[in-house]
Structure formats: C-alpha cells, structure tokens
Amino acid sequence: MTRIKFIVSYDGTGFCGWQKQNHEKRPSVCQTLEEALEKLFGHKILLSASGRTDAGVHALNQVCHFDTSNNLIERKNWDMAWALRRFLPDSIVVKRVWIAPERFHSTISAERKTYKYLIFNAQRPSPVLSRYAGWVRRPLNLDHLNQTSQFLLGFQDFKSFQSIGTEVRSTNREIFQANWRWKNRQTAEFSITGSGFLKQMVRNIVGTQLFLEQNDLPATEMKRIIDLKDRKFAGPAAEPQGLYLFKVYYPQDLDNECREL
Numbered sequence: 001m002t003r004i005k006f007i008v009s010y011d012g013t014g015f016c017g018w019q020k021q022n023h024e025k026r027p028s029v030c031q032t033l034e035e036a037l038e039k040l041f042g043h044k045i046l047l048s049a050s051g052r053t054d055a056g057v058h059a060l061n062q063v064c065h066f067d068t069s070n071n072l073i074e075r076k077n078w079d080m081a082w083a084l085r086r087f088l089p090d091s092i093v094v095k096r097v098w099i100a101p102e103r104f105h106s107t108i109s110a111e112r113k114t115y116k117y118l119i120f121n122a123q124r125p126s127p128v129l130s131r132y133a134g135w136v137r138r139p140l141n142l143d144h145l146n147q148t149s150q151f152l153l154g155f156q157d158f159k160s161f162q163s164i165g166t167e168v169r170s171t172n173r174e175i176f177q178a179n180w181r182w183k184n185r186q187t188a189e190f191s192i193t194g195s196g197f198l199k200q201m202v203r204n205i206v207g208t209q210l211f212l213e214q215n216d217l218p219a220t221e222m223k224r225i226i227d228l229k230d231r232k233f234a235g236p237a238a239e240p241q242g243l244y245l246f247k248v249y250y251p252q253d254l255d256n257e258c259r260e261l
Contacts, residue, residue, distance in 0.1 A: 001067045005100035005258055007035065008062050011091040013131045013241070017061075018052040025182070029053070029092065029217065033064070034089035040080070041068050050110045050248040055201060058242035061095070063248045065106040072099060074132040080261050098258035104201070109254060112176065114246040115202045117190040117238060118183070118208075132207075133187065134242035138214055140188055142180045147219035148209045149178040150215060152192070161208070163200035163237065171198060171229075191246070203237040211235030 008029075016024035020031045030047055050063040057117040070077070081094040088094070103109075120126050125135045146203040152175045159171040174195040183189045190206055212221050212235070225233050 001069055001077050001102075003065055003067050003100045003104060003206060004072070004080075004097065004261075005063065005065045005104060005106065007095045008064060008095040009060050009095055010062070011131070012053060012055065012057045014089075014091060015055065017051060017055040017057070024054075024055075027248050029059075029062075031193045032088065032092060033248075035156040036084055036239070037066065037235040039087045040083055043068055043069065048106050050106045050113065051114055051197070051245070053243075053245055054203075054240050055242045057245070058241075059245040061247050062245055063106045063110070063250075065100060070129075078261060084187065089239050095135045097261040099255070099261060101257045104250075104254055104258070106248075109250050110196075110248050112193055112195055113197065114177075114191065114193040114249075115193075115197070116244045116246045117202065117206045118242045118244070119190075120186060121188055121189045122186045123198065128185075131241050134207040134239040136210065136214070140184065141213055142188060144213045144219060145180040145188075145190070145209050149192075151219070151222040152178045156208065156226060157229055158198060158201060158226065160231055160234045163204060164231075164232060166199040168198065168243055172200075173197065193207075200237055203240065203243055204231075204234055207236035208235035210238065241257060 010029050012025065013114050016026040018029045020028040020132065031048065034047050045066050047064055047066050053059055055190060057140040080097045084094050091162045120129045120135050121140050121195050155172065155174040162171055175192065177193040180188060180190050192202060208225060
C-alpha cells in the first residue's frame, strides 16, 4: 500500500461540513473528495483529514491522506492534482500531492493549526462577501479585541468554548498566538494558532470577543469566562462563513520524508 498526502482548498458554502451528516441532504467535502478519488484510482477510498470543518466553513490548506494499492512509484511525472480536476466541483481544489511515509497521519501527526476569521465592518453588509466573511455594523475596536486575545495564550482549559457534539478526552489546549489586525479599511482579521481546537472553539472565541467588545465590557471578562469552564457563560458563536482553516503544521522530519507527485 502507498500512503498519499495532499493539501486541498475549498469553499464550504454548499457543503454540510467536512464530515457526512446522516440528516443532511447536502454533500460533505469528504464524501465529494472520496468519490472523485475512487473514480481516479478505481477502488474504495477512506480519507482522513487534519480536522473537521463545520458547514459553511472554508479551508485554504486542509491536509488529508489515504492509502492506495495502485503503483505510483513509477509515475514520476503524474500530476494527480490536475487529474482530479475533472471529477471535482469548482469549489474544491487539490493543490499539492505527496507520497508519504506509512507513519504519517494527517490527524495524529499534526502539531498545530492556524485558523483565521474575517469580519466585514461597515454600515451595510456586502453581497459579494456575504459567503466569505462575518458582518459587524458597529465600528470595531481592535485594541479591545487584542486585549481579550491575550487571555487565550498558553496551556489551559477551554471548556467554555466547546460546543456539544464531539466527545474528547480533555478540553485542555495550548494557544501559541492570537491577534486581530486590519486587512484593509473595512475588513478585520483574527488569527489564532494552537495545538488543537475543540468543536466550534474558534467561532465561540470570536463570538465571545465580539460580544464583550460590542457591549463595552472589560477585556478581563475573557479570563473570567475561561476560568468558569462553562459554555453558557461565553458569547454566541460567530457566523461560520468567516472562518478559514489556514494552515496545518507537521514535524519537519516527517515533511522531509514526503516526496511530491
């Protein structure tokens, strides 16, 4: 068996999320990719990914892997990403592909991830950006938002920002970086990098920060909410369309063992 690693970008608007949902009529990103890969490789594909994105959430660099019995060693000049294009919708693009060592696992091997959240900040919403950014009408105070972000840093229990639906052994995570900046005059960007994230954790963090800032509450409320370890004390989840899985990081020695197709 040969292990294949690839990076995929997708617009999550028309999907029920990464994972297939039994009650959903919309396709999942995973299902759509598996069906395309099965057409290309001619056998059943079981796909794994670095993490699951919710309905409406986008990815710029989702990392996946699967195993195939096909002999790809001799296909030195085969462009798998290009070959997949005819089986995929325009909303999903495979960007790069590697033959990976057997010990590589897109989920387990990941060391950290970066998510980004975009907000269109203007008096009126944008019909062009409505699928790709949240919208806040009242002017944003990024100084206040960055003050709340400082309480996220370090290793701590983020149970207050965990939505129900996925059981985990621990709600402790480490956040290495979290900050807000202006991308342009009307678009604010929140960036956060951590060892891992709970279900809807980033959206719940952004929603809580916005709630505190928009209601003129002190930034120290963020620490109190974290310490309470109870979802009911945090703010509402931010809209899914503003969230992007930006990058997934793996050990350098593992990356060095991957050979690009």
